[in-house]
Amino acid sequence: MKTFVMMTKVAKHDANLVEVGAKLQDRARNARTWLEDIKKQCPDVKFLAHYALLGQWDFMDIYEAPDEETAVKVSIISRSYGVHQIESWCAIPFDRIQKLTDDLEAH
Numbered sequence: 001m002k003t004f005v006m007m008t009k010v011a012k013h014d015a016n017l018v019e020v021g022a023k024l025q026d027r028a029r030n031a032r033t034w035l036e037d038i039k040k041q042c043p044d045v046k047f048l049a050h051y052a053l054l055g056q057w058d059f060m061d062i063y064e065a066p067d068e069e070t071a072v073k074v075s076i077i078s079r080s081y082g083v084h085q086i087e088s089w090c091a092i093p094f095d096r097i098q099k100l101t102d103d104l105e106a107h
Contacts, residue, residue, distance in 0.1 A: 001046070001064040002090060004071045007057040008078060009085040034081045042073050062091070 038045055042065065049062040065071045068090070075086050 001044075001066060002068075002071075003048075003062065003064055003093070004074070005089045005091050006061045006063070006071075006075065006078065007087045007089075008059045008061070008083045009056075010058050010083060030081050034078065037081075038074055038077050041077060042070050045070060045074060057087075 035047070045063055045065050047061060047063045049060075051060045052058065053060055063074065065074065071088055071090075075088050078086055
């Protein structure tokens with residue numbers, strides 16, 4: 001399984017507080033349905049963490065998926081639940097990076 005980080009924003013950058021609040025309420029109401037939809041359409045996905053954030057992004061989800069195509073499905077499903085902006089990253093554990101570096105240095 002590969003690890004992915006999905007950053008989401010529920011309202012556009014210049015949204016007023018009422019719009020942001022409404023989007024957050026929509027997300028809270030839809031959270032269970034969103035997760036059920038992902039489990040149904042992407043049964044191999046395993047969510048590891050969900051955080052609300054201060055700053056540019058509103059939420060961060062960390063999950064495992066078998067491949068990039070499945071990660072794209074998670075993003076598409078999330079957008080259908082009112083997410084304004086999504087950015088997904090593949091996360092590689094540091095020990096794997098260190099091993100790759102060691103392997104390169106050995107040659």
